[in-house]
Amino acid sequence: MDNLIRRLQMYSRNLEHLVEERTSLYKAERDRADRLNFMLLPGPVVRSLKEKGCVEPELFEEVTVYFSDIVGFxxxxxxxxxxxxxxxxNDIYKNFDSILDHHDVYKVETIGDAYMVASGLPRCNGNRHAVDIAHMALDILAFVGTFQLQHLPGIPLWIRIGGALRSPPYDP
Known part of the structure; x- marks a missing residue:
């Protein structure tokens, strides 16, 4: 009987160790998924998804969107x-991302050589959105004017910049 109890205790300890190990692996994977989600989505969206399992659509009245691409890509x-x-x-967009850190803007997406940024969402910033995008665009232009392609020295980098403004109608 003592032998059986000893074996059951060992089995129980092994199971406890296995549960702790699997729990630790689960938490590490959950934390990794959270970091990825926060890199890809705005914080409020990730939090809503975690808490409620869905995200309520929101209307932003005043937003400016910036688009750019590389000329001759x-x-x-x-x-x-x-x-x-x-x-x-990677070199270009790391520098662009660094510039964004100094402005009240949100990087929406990069696809190939296209870069998309918005201001006025996911956090409203009153009527500053267009000015924030304009200042950011000027900083990006200043960077591009000094950027050197590592593998094609002497070839200038040019970008096209465009945007869209969404504001409520003017009502005097």
Whole structure:
């Protein structure tokens, strides 16, 4: 009987250890998923998804959206290896992201050489959204004017910039 009790106690300790190990792995994976979600989505959206399982749509009355792309990107890619293209975009967008940190803007998305930023969401900022985007765009232009392509020295980098403004109608 003592032998059976001892074996059951060992089995119980092994199960406890296994549960602790699996719990630790689960928490690490959950934390990794949370970090990824916060990188991809606005904080309030991630929190709502975690708490409620859904996100209520929101209307933002005053927003400015910035778009840019690289002039001649296809031609640059023609003279670049795939890794050089990845390194080039990574270098450019890391610098763009650093510029964004100094402005009240939110990076919405990058697709290839297209870069999209908004101001006035996910947090309303009154009537400053257009000014915030304009200042950010000027800082990005200043950066682009000094940027050197590592694998194509002497070739200037040019970008196209456009935007869209959404404000309520003017009512005097």
């Amino acid at each position: 296809t031609t640059l890619c023609h003279y670049s290896t795939p890794m050089e293209v990845v390194d080039m975009l």
